[in-house]
Amino acid sequence: MDRMEDFIRGIPKTELHMHLEGSLEPELLMRLGERNKCQLRWKTAEELRNAYEFSDLQSFLDLYYEGCQVLVEEADFYELARAYLRKAHAENVVRAEVFLGPQSFTSKGVDIASVLNGTLKAIDDAEQEDGISCGLIVTAQRHRTEQDALDLLEQVRPWFSRILGIGMGGAEKGNPPSKFRHFFRACRREGIRITAHAGEEGPASYVREAVELLGVDRVDHGVSCLDDPALVREMADIKIPLTVCPISNLRLKGVPSLEAHPLKKLMDAGLHVTVNSDDPSYFRGYVSENLVECQRALGLTVEEIVSLVRNGFTAAFISPAERAAALARVDKYVSEFNWSH
Ligand SMILES: Nc1ncnc2[nH]cnc12
């Protein structure tokens, strides 16, 4: 490991765009599949890992939803979230805001209480045992109807006090943010923070809808906004954060190489950019790998890395006191890091 990699792995950081289902490592998937007597297409974890080759978002989502079938009992959701938070703690993520989409499970008869209680218990235990701070963002699936999303909102109502926000993921093309305007208005009325995936495979107009029509607090991905310079200026002015996931974009063929990734263009346009992992197991990269590989491919400076990391804390849904403490921790780390070893 070179010193830059040490620096990136060690810096206190956030993860603001990570689907818990996408952190399901093949070994755990196979073990849960056996425990729940699921009929799986793969015999070994290695065989499954070899299937992680994608041509676009949909080809990934097909496999990702197939993997979700092994998550059935409360204990399964607990294990999934606890395993992720152990990994995150080991790479010095001190604040994680993680997505989970209950409709993948409830549509197959899994009880919403099992999904949420298992996940929330893991979040509590991780905070107690490792000191990692974590919040849960419940996501609606955009290939389903707006009424399905509204039903989800009612289902999770008993957990409102434990839910950090509501988001939206899934197949983007043909499912614009405007399809869910009543849903997001309902979330807002409840005082819930909102995010939406937009501009991953979809056009800049979807990012505009997420920002102007839904009024999201953060845009997940958002990279296609670069096709609309007026929108970029507006987003820079209002300092709306983007949770960019470079290795995800590479694996889903949004970019031909990390060298061609628009991360620096987004930063240079004055946007509030953060770097995240999306589905770290399927894309073979947690947040540190995303930062390390972007640093190498794009020649990011130490100052640029620190700026991305600081942006994560500024964009996080945390109190001003927590933010100030986290940023002070980052600054201390940066000033004390020994580059010569
Ligand atoms: N990259 C992604 N885009 C949209 N929905 C997702 N759900 C999990 N990963 C996703």
Ligand SMILES: [Zn+2]
């Ligand atoms: Zn995502």
